[in-house]
Amino acid sequence: MDITDFYDTFFEEAEELLADMERHLLAIDVDDPDVEQLDAIFRAAHSIKGGAGTFGFDVLQQTTHLFENLLDHARRGELMLRRDIVDTFLETKDMLHDQLDAYRGDDVPDRAAFERICRTLQQLAMEEIGQALDDADGMSSDPEPPVPETETATADGPSSASDSVAEPEQASDDGWLVVSLLGVGDKDRDLLVEELEQLGEIQAREGDTDCYRVTLETGVGREDIEAVMCFIVEPEQLRVEAASAPSADEAATTEGKVAGEKLMEAKVAEGTVAAKPESASGESNANAAAPSSLDTANQSEASGASGGSGKSRPSSKPQKKTAKSGGETSSIRVSVDKVDQIINLVGELIITQSMLDQTVSELEDLNHTGLNNGLNLLRRNARDLQEAVMSVRMVPMDYVFSRYPRLVRDLAGKLDKDVELVTEGESTELDKSLTERIIDPLTHLVRNSLDHGLESPEAREAAGKSRTGRLTLSAQHQGGNILIEVIDDGAGLDRDRILAKARNNDLPVSDSMSDDEVWQLIFAPGFSTAQEVSDVSGRGVGMDVVKRNIQNMGGHVEIASVTGEGTTTRIVLPLTLAILDGMSIKVGDEVFILPLSAVLESLQPDKRDLYAMAGDDVVLKVRDEYLPVVPVHDAFDVAGARTELDETIAVIVQGEGRRYALLVDDLIGQQQVVVKNLETNYRKVPGVSAATILGDGSVALILDIADLHRLNRTKKEARRGQHPGDVPTAHPKEVEPS
Amino acid sequence: MSTPNTNAALAATEEQNREFLVFSLGDEEYGIDILKVQEIRGYENVTRIANAPDFIKGVTNLRGVIVPIVDLRIKFRLEKVEYGGQTVVIVLNVGDRIVGIVVDGVSDVMTLSPEQIKPAPEFGVTLSSDFLSGLGSLEDRMLVLVDIDKLLTSDEMALVDSVGD
Structure with a gap:
């Protein structure tokens, strides 16, 4: 491998x-x-x-x-x-x-x-x-308690191990380390010794299984050796210690890498000199504590280390361990494909289960209690399983929010603003694919708020607000949607400036427009009210992209703003793209699914409310509003559909800001459907966004409300150019990116 | 076949021998590379797709996967197109896609040696020889060997969004 x-x-x-x-x-x-x-x-x-x-x-x-x-x-x-x-x-x-x-x-x-x-x-x-x-x-006069550190902890081991450090023959050579292996078997020991040979020159080895000592001359730091060895033995089985005098040199090796070598040598020499007398005494009376305390003195400049570290060791070690094991078990990495496959299979299971239901309900009602009970259980388990599997795709919003503290910190620094970022509802869950797509639009909104929304500390003070601006990111569930808000307590949108700018851009505006309508203007392409373009935002390519991205995810954006008090941008998104709240409708013998989010209302049209227009266009009057009529059977060439307009049902739908009446034969009901991509094995179908599988195992198409309107128009135009009744069968060549 | 050094000659012929799934459209027999075939199933529950060419019957649910179904009989302009208990859908793996084709029946699997595969003559407007990999002759039978990959991904099948869409 x-x-x-x-x-x-x-x-x-x-x-x-x-x-x-x-x-x-x-x-x-x-x-x-x-x-x-x-x-x-x-x-x-x-x-x-x-x-x-x-x-x-x-x-x-x-x-x-x-x-x-x-x-x-x-x-x-x-x-x-x-x-x-x-x-x-x-x-x-x-x-x-x-x-x-x-x-x-x-x-x-x-x-x-x-x-x-x-x-x-x-x-x-x-x-x-x-x-x-x-x-x-000023070491001796320093009243601060010593800082706990790993080396002292190591030196606090059994005295037998510490004794070994003070082997007289390895006293004063450069970069000498004594590696003691406690209770390591022969096989592992040989492996370890081999490893050590890679790291430096072995000067001596001795001892038995209980305690085997290897003296090593090496330029490698103690921690590196520990890191290598820990692959084979437990940390408790290992002691790596410098021989008494080399401890200073060992410090020099690690620190020497950090700083320029020359300067270091001089400084460390000072340190070594200071430590020398002590190390000499440590050698002569083989005092176990001497080398370790010297070690400490050199590295942390603290005295009385053993007392302080003795206390800290038992408390800090187990803590580290639990934290580590917690991190290991809390998640596993799985490819999205695998999860999708499971979702597919569970979907199949549910379809099979409803087919069984159907079959059983057709049985003569004799002694089938056991069968029915079993089926009920199966139904419940299948639903639970589906829910559980769907939740695998969901990730907390924290995944998104966690990248903003850094962005806000950097931007605030760049813009000289004091900003406090508050996040709420980090645990709110959202489909993984959506979280990835929400990041860009949200980043844009955060940048906008920082750049245009929040004022400079001085301006804030002048306006009677605290110097620190507050930017809030919040997420919450609302029905089948997730509501993500970017709230700043800045200056708010400037109505007059937006209007003026809109006039410059030749957008249709009037002073009588409501605030909401004015705020919507900033989503127009090429619109920016920033007085000067900064590298943070203000190039005018943004809000329209934000809006489009969010619409592509099946959501929408709203803005609320109060001058002087701040702006709130609200993003409403469906929780997942994998499941859709749909309304099933029937046209002829065919069943279609309408996304429920696009449906405004449905009604039985009165003949008097239907007006024919030039050509074969028809409009429907609904409460003083004339809506274009799109018969589904017409757009999809469904045979056997009701053609008398007043026998049909009109579903008022809205897509991409366009409202129209869709004529269908029957409403079947509302249901959640699993969205299946048509393009995986086929291609984009005009007027259709995706497909789903119904309870009987058949496929139903999910209508794309905005595209359906376009399809209706193209077909009418095509028909006008051809002989009546000659319906085009080929795909319209223009496939608009939706 | 993994031991070319022991029996190189045999391995070579085995490699060149190809297996074909034989199916019928009307009175004609066609062959497609067996390795492309995923499964064979009955024709049922196909949802029509509006505004598609007539030979695209629609889509069906193959264990949770939406698969388009093409009726080759309509594509090849056969006179008699009937759907009955014998109508069969061959599910194929074409590139990274799954496509089902409707045929009148599946008869058997045949192994053809390179000598039995003759080059396809230039003919037909309905089935361009571009989509043929040859003609297989087997005693008194003739198999039309279809390059199903090429056929199903071609523009005229309208199964795949053409590049640039």
Whole structure:
């Protein structure tokens, strides 16, 4: 098997880790950082580094390595976080994402960007070391409790293990590590030793199964060794410790990678000198605590470490474990195709079940109690199963909302505005395919709100509002729809400016238009009220695209705005595209489905309300409104349909803003139908959006209200040009993208 | 066939021998590559699609998948087109699509060697020789071998949106 087979898994995982990282970075409080969060960020960087190393993505590995070191220091409290540092971290995260994308596209990551970010990170590391050394000078007087860290935890192990560290013969050489394996079997041990040989030069090995010690001369850091070994043994079985004097050098190795080598050597030399006398005493009396406390002193500049770490260890370790196992079991990755296949099969099951129902109801009503009970049970189970399967496709809105904190933060910074983002209803669920398609329109609305809606802090203050603007994203269910709102408490839409702009664009407007009508104007193509075009928004290609995208998803947009108080943009979407609330109608012997969302009302037309127009056009008068009439049997050439207009039923429908009366023979009823694509195996059919399978297993077509109107027109025009009665049988060649 | 070194000659002929599903349209016998055939079922429950060519009978539900049904008898302008208990739909995998064709009956599966497949002569307006892969001769029978992929994806079948739509 080729290692490239695992690339995709790595990319997907890395993407998730980066998203995780960003979430934590955004949530972090720079003044009082949560150790758990820092740990999580560190772990993410570490995992990516590991993967990148395995797959040979050098640039990615190097960047994460630098990043990881900084994060490591941050989580130990050695690096004081500042807002600009978090900014740099976020930037690094973006860079990692770019690099990942480059590798994914078989491309080479941007070298210049890589070097720039490395320099920035090294700069940070240098600053931090300078600061750390300053702290070290005042170490003894520092009243702060020591920061818990992994090394001390390791050194707190059984004294037998610690004793081994102080082997006299490995005292003072550079980069020497003692790896102790506790209770590792022969086979695993050989494997581990082989691994170690890859990492450096083995100087000595001794011991038995209970405790086997390998002395290694290596340039690799202790954590890297631990990371490698942990694939084979439990963390408890492993101790990696520096021999007493090399501990300082080991610190130098890790930190040396972060900062410029030269500068580091000088600084670390200072540290080593300070530590020397202590290390000498540690050697002579073989005091187990000496090497470890020295280690701590060098790395965290804290004294009395063992006491502090002893307390922190039992509490922090199990926490990490539960968090990890929780993450592993909470989700699995499944391809959408598989889910769709299950949905199909369940649909089939339900059809089979209703066929059985039908058959049983035709049986002579004799002793069929058992059969009937069984069927009832089957019916209930099948419905439950369908619901459960449909819910698999649903993802929480959090999936969408989670990308906005970053966007808002960056934009607000760019625009010099104070913005607080509030999200509500993150757990509201929406079909996966819809969540993906809602992101772009929603991003546009958020940008608009930030750019045009919310005012600058000064303007807000002048208007008597708080300096910080509030942008709310909310989602909630409403019947079979989901309601997504983008609410800002900004200046609101400017009626006069919109009207003026509309006049400039030759749109039909008048001063007597209602506010709602005026707000709708901003959805016109090419419309922008921004006084100047910024790179955030205002190019005038937006709102019409937003509207069109949402309409394509079967939804609509509304705007409400109060001058001085803010604007609310409301998006109403069906919960899923896989299921549709439909009204089944009958024309002749054929059954069609109308999307219920398009149906306004149905009525029995009175002959007096039907007016013939030029040609064979007919209009229907409904409450002072004249609606064009589209007979379904005409558009679809249905034989045997009722042709007397007043014997039919008129269904008033609305699609793409156009309202008309559809003439059908009968209304059968409302039902939820599973939407099936016609284009998978066939092609686009004029006037039809998709198909579905009815309870008896037959296929019914779902009508496309807007397209049906066009089809009716094309057919009439075609008929006019031909002999009467000669109905075109071929497809109309123009297939409009709907 | 995975051991070409042991029996190369046999493997070669086996590879060139092709299996065809034989079906009838009226009095004629046609053959299509058996590997294209997914299944054979009866003709039932087809929903008409308006404004489509007459040989497209409509769509049907094949275990949750919507499949278009083409009546080759109408396409090939046969005089007698009847739907009865013997009418058969051959469900085919054409490219990544599933299409059903209506025929009068399916008789058997035949193996033809390359020598038995003769090139198709230029003929017919109804069935252009572009869509034929040859004529199979089998004792006193003749099979019209149809390149079903080409036929069903052709513009004149109107089964597939033409490029650019």
